[in-house]
Amino acid sequence: xxxxxRTVFPFLLAALCLVGLPDSGRAQDTEPPPAQLPPEGRVQIxxxxxxxxxxxxxxxxxRRPVSASPQLASAADxxxxxxxxxxxxxxxxxxxxxxxxAGLRLSGDRANDFEQYRSLGNEMVLLVETKVDxxxxxxxxxxxxxxxxxxxxxxxxxxxTELARQMAHTLSDEIVLYMTGVxxxxxxxxxxxxxRDGDGIxxxxxxxxxxxxxRKMSGHRSLSFSPAxxxxxxxxxxxxxxxxxxxxxxxxxRETGRKSPILEETAQALxxxxxxxxxxxxxxxxxxxxxxxxxxxxxxAGLKRLTRSGGIDTNPAWSPRGNQLAFTSxxxxxxxxxxxxxxxxxxxxxxxxxxxxxxxxxxxxARYLIYAxxxxxxxxxxxxxxxxxxxxxxxxTAAPGSHEAPTFSPDGRFIAYESDRxxxxxxxxxxxxxxxxxxxxxxxxxxGPSWSGYFDE
Numbered sequence: 001x002x003x004x005x006r007t008v009f010p011f012l013l014a015a016l017c018l019v020g021l022p023d024s025g026r027a028q029d030t031e032p033p034p035a036q037l038p039p040e041g042r043v044q045i046x047x048x049x050x051x052x053x054x055x056x057x058x059x060x061x062x063r064r065p066v067s068a069s070p071q072l073a074s075a076a077d078x079x080x081x082x083x084x085x086x087x088x089x090x091x092x093x094x095x096x097x098x099x100x101x102a103g104l105r106l107s108g109d110r111a112n113d114f115e116q117y118r119s120l121g122n123e124m125v126l127l128v129e130t131k132v133d134x135x136x137x138x139x140x141x142x143x144x145x146x147x148x149x150x151x152x153x154x155x156x157x158x159x160x161t162e163l164a165r166q167m168a169h170t171l172s173d174e175i176v177l178y179m180t181g182v183x184x185x186x187x188x189x190x191x192x193x194x195x196r197d198g199d200g201i202x203x204x205x206x207x208x209x210x211x212x213x214x215r216k217m218s219g220h221r222s223l224s225f226s227p228a229x230x231x232x233x234x235x236x237x238x239x240x241x242x243x244x245x246x247x248x249x250x251x252x253x254r255e256t257g258r259k260s261p262i263l264e265e266t267a268q269a270l271x272x273x274x275x276x277x278x279x280x281x282x283x284x285x286x287x288x289x290x291x292x293x294x295x296x297x298x299x300x301a302g303l304k305r306l307t308r309s310g311g312i313d314t315n316p317a318w319s320p321r322g323n324q325l326a327f328t329s330x331x332x333x334x335x336x337x338x339x340x341x342x343x344x345x346x347x348x349x350x351x352x353x354x355x356x357x358x359x360x361x362x363x364x365x366a367r368y369l370i371y372a373x374x375x376x377x378x379x380x381x382x383x384x385x386x387x388x389x390x391x392x393x394x395x396x397t398a399a400p401g402s403h404e405a406p407t408f409s410p411d412g413r414f415i416a417y418e419s420d421r422x423x424x425x426x427x428x429x430x431x432x433x434x435x436x437x438x439x440x441x442x443x444x445x446x447x448g449p450s451w452s453g454y455f456d457e
Contacts, residue, residue, distance in 0.1 A: 056122045057124050058146075059125070060098060061080075061097075062129060065131055075162075079165070080168075083128070085210060096120060118147075123147070128141050137159060137161050139168075141154070141156075142155075143175060152179075155174055172186045187455065188454065190407075191227035193205070193448045196445075196446075211427075211440030214441070224239070226271055228450055229274065231276040234253065234278040236254070237281050248262075248263060271314055273318045276320055282295045282306075282318055284315065291313055292313050293327055295342070315358060324339050326361075337351040339369075351384075364411065372384075381404050400421050403417055416429045417430070426442060
């Protein structure tokens with residue numbers, strides 16, 4: 001049976017000092033980010049049109065200080081580019097930037113300018129200004145309704161130039177939350193496995209949701225894979241041969257980066273998934289050559305067996321509500337997706353449309369499962385989404401190549417997955433309806449993504 005891989009390791013959250021204008025919210029402080037490795041080539045972002053109505057937003061060129069140092073000017077450019085990408089990637093806005101707005105006759109008079117923006121069909125305008133506060137960069141963003149000319153949202157952020165991207169991510173998330181009632185995902189992360197270190201080594205890497213800031217997390221010089229974020233963002237479980245005994249389970253704490261073994265043994269421990277509160281791990285364990293599903297406390301106590309079948313049971317996925325596990329089983333002859341309760345009871349089959357289905361993941365509302373389904377010709381896999389209650393199914397991928405290891409974003413609007421459409425496995429994202437959005441990695445093989453939850457400071 002095909003075993004999916006999921007992986008990761010230590011890191012620190014990016015620091016950002018948020019200072020509010022009137023009605024602009026609370027301040028927050030986090031620790032500075034680790035040094036970042038450069039991405040393996042330029043990240044390619046392509047946004048495709050979908051069928052959802054988008055809010056029309058004008059975003060003219062930001063105002064910026066005349067006498068900024070080259071470092072501050074470069075940070076301001078990075079901030080602007082990041083914010084534009086963030087807003088486009090949300091799928092919420094139809095964005096008009098400086099190029100689309102170039103024909104307008106702007107005078108600096110707000111009443112006149114707002115009518116100019118509105119004449120192009122825009123509903124809102126985002127006015128951004130960057131300033132200098134000593135060696136720090138200041139971002140001020142104001143979102144206006146063009147009909148009423150009233151401010152919808154105003155924010156002010158102050159941070160070092162190295163945190164320009166985080167400032168942009170934070171403003172984007174605030175705008176999305178205010179306009180949709182759902183938190184944005186610009187400050188979330190993806191863990192994945194990469195063989196870019198060579199010599200047959202596979203290490204754990206982390207990247208921003210848009211593919212930037214790729215950095216190594218494990219450094220074991222071994223085989224480390226299968227990242228599994230805790231939904232509350234406390235940390236990750238993963239598998240590694242680091243101990244030399246076999247495939248063992250490890251945990252890494254998000255804030256401290258401290259790594260600790262969960263289960264070290266000669267038997268194979270594979271494909272972990274964390275409970276929503278991060279206290280327990282479900283995983284596949286080899287017993288005399290046959291894989292069964294177990295759960296264990298994060299500290300290694302409370303080992304409990306859940307499945308007992310003649311087939312292989314693997315790749316568990318803990319439901320967001322904490323009361324069910326989806327998993328892959330060959331108990332009826334071919335790998336299929338099943339769901340059971342936490343006692344290993346009330347088992348029911350979910351997948352029926354293919355002879356081989358594997359690697360399920362839940363959406364945040366526990367309504368849908370996504371998984372890899374082998375095509376009829378047996379040559380590749382597509383990502384399929386199924387309604388757990390009704391059984392209604394939809395195939396989300398159609399591009400050439402094989403598509404596997406799907407994982408939902410914490411808002412349920414996007415899916416990350418691996419695909420070999422370009423020859424090697426790379427990480428891509430698409431909307432939850434299957435519209436392509438971006439390729440996040442390139443170069444060597446990169447696979448087995450796991451999307452983080454929200455990092456609540």
